[in-house]
Amino acid sequence: MVNDLDSIYNWMTTSRIETLVDGIFAIAMTLLVLSIAVPDISRVASESALQQQLWLLWPKILSYVLSFWILSMFWRVNHQQFYFIKRTNPALITINVCWLLFIVLVPFSTDLIGDYPNYFTANLIFQLNLFFAGILYYVNWFYAVRKGLLDEKMDKTTIQLMSRNNLIFPILSIIALGLAYYVDAWSSLVYLASPLLKKIMEKI
């Protein structure tokens, strides 16, 4: 007998969470480009003036590419997690909503480090944003494993492998957070070490 609404959620599939997540990622990834503004016509009188103005956009373009890449990494892990997570419950949805709250902030914090690449405060906010997003999706996986929301055919080895894989992002974000104090905007390059860390995780 069903006697509360929470248990109704337990029958529900995850397809609509996936649609919402895909939608939010599609928009967040596209909004990143809005941070790159076309040079103002009033400042451009010649070909070389345009080239000069476009040249000034480099920090913006770099932070765009980096954030696009980081968001795509988050999307991939969500994609992988929900390949195995077959059922949902209110708490799992709450975790995902909190996670999305930080994902949606990425265009803002990207814009911030694009404008202030050499300010520690800007880098701290950007790295904290990624840190919370990284922690929350680890929590998502951890919770799903614990509550038995996974595909029942999934074996123990794969679960362990996935759990370790889901640690990559939190670990990288802690390192980047630490480095932010010393090397400003460059600390984000730590995220490019993700494939390397993945190989190491699989060997342990």
Add this chain to the structure above:
Amino acid sequence: MVNDLDSIYNWMTTSRIETLVDGIFAIAMTLLVLSIAVPDISRVASESALQQQLWLLWPKILSYVLSFWILSMFWRVNHQQFYFIKRTNPALITINVCWLLFIVLVPFSTDLIGDYPNYFTANLIFQLNLFFAGILYYVNWFYAVRKGLLDEKMDKTTIQLMSRNNLIFPILSIIALGLAYYVDAWSSLVYLASPLLKKIMEKI
């Protein structure tokens, strides 16, 4: 025999309404972040100036988080409703379109209370926006129950439980609307009482 187009709708599934709803929520939730503007470069000359400017963003960030949360609550209830609603008809689509019209206004009214947190008019508009959204999704459920658009396997107890659950939002929005006169922006915190009200509703 089919003799008008309205009856054609009655065979239709709800999958496309769900896609549209998910899309609109994904965008509305992401647009919220656009209300948080990166501090203007011309005003920032030092680390402490940036920190000061970012500090001024607090009311914006608070209203972002609150609206994100409220939108996610609406999405969850829609998710839950359409888990049971299996068929659609023109009137049901109309109700949903009207509901979405108020959902899409949320980024605007959030922006408004972010800019004018201490103005009664701004708070009234924000609360009215949520009030109409809350009423309309209750109407959606009420209509679907009455017209027999639900999953046939659904038992009476669950329907009653869902009906009561769908009253939470309208009730909270009336309280918040009343409180707006006395406590301005803080009245929105009433929405955090939602899990509590849910438990009470299940006990009755």
Add this chain to the structure above:
Amino acid sequence: MVNDLDSIYNWMTTSRIETLVDGIFAIAMTLLVLSIAVPDISRVASESALQQQLWLLWPKILSYVLSFWILSMFWRVNHQQFYFIKRTNPALITINVCWLLFIVLVPFSTDLIGDYPNYFTANLIFQLNLFFAGILYYVNWFYAVRKGLLDEKMDKTTIQLMSRNNLIFPILSIIALGLAYYVDAWSSLVYLASPLLKKIMEKI
């Protein structure tokens, strides 16, 4: 034997067109709200000043509601058409892309009549935009019927009913286009006559 790529398209289902259409509608409907700008803080010093500024937003809000409603009507007809259209081909995709090109322009032309409600040129552009969108979705249905892309179980009566139903929008847009010369922005109210025209169409 398959000997050209066009025939490959003929096996394809319509699900991805539907996802793209739903996505574009979700965004176009949400972008409408961006045309309503929150009153500028520098102009607002008191409660009554805010109320006055908000009052000035009425033409914007009216054109928002109207355009939202019109877009939702377009979405409904697309929803209905693709309930019956089961296969696709390159020409059908081209028709839909052209149609979407005009759908995406709706936020622009809505913004235009919101700013210039009493200018004939603005109203002409808005009405022409809807007119082309209306014509193209009729062409979409007409083409799908002719090329046999419909569900084979669909009977002749329903096809005829649908064909007449799909004429409602082109007819209304021609009337609104004509009226635009005499009554400016009010001519759009013609679209509210849609349910009436639908009843008439079914009786013929």
Add this chain to the structure above:
Amino acid sequence: MVNDLDSIYNWMTTSRIETLVDGIFAIAMTLLVLSIAVPDISRVASESALQQQLWLLWPKILSYVLSFWILSMFWRVNHQQFYFIKRTNPALITINVCWLLFIVLVPFSTDLIGDYPNYFTANLIFQLNLFFAGILYYVNWFYAVRKGLLDEKMDKTTIQLMSRNNLIFPILSIIALGLAYYVDAWSSLVYLASPLLKKIMEKI
């Protein structure tokens, strides 16, 4: 035995990549319209002033229509490719993410040539953007064929036909890139030759 996470991806279907792609295209196509700004009220005092201001929007509208069309062509080929690609792996997702990175830049580079139609630098950036997008989706197909990610029922003739079809865009983008030096903005019209090139490709 599964012993690394990459092999888990090999079982995964492509449905979520498709949702993300559809979402990003829907938004990129809709964002294009944001490059067309409604004439500033302060500059418009009469009907003829409005017409004059709207007339100045022509280069913007032309670049909007062209970019919308080009994006729709990219979407169509993705649609066609993923009709045959049935499985995915990490490298395929990486290719698609890189491809999307250039797709998302299209609204920016469209805005750029809309503002600077007669500047070689602007045209070069626009054409390079399309060139990389064109190359990457060819790589996508090439990789999927090589790694056997296609539908197994697909015959050799169709694969060859598709491979040649996927060369159309890279070829056109190289021609347009070359022409950009001589004819500026007009070089994009090369993309209208796509149906012609398709016919030629099928005859070879």
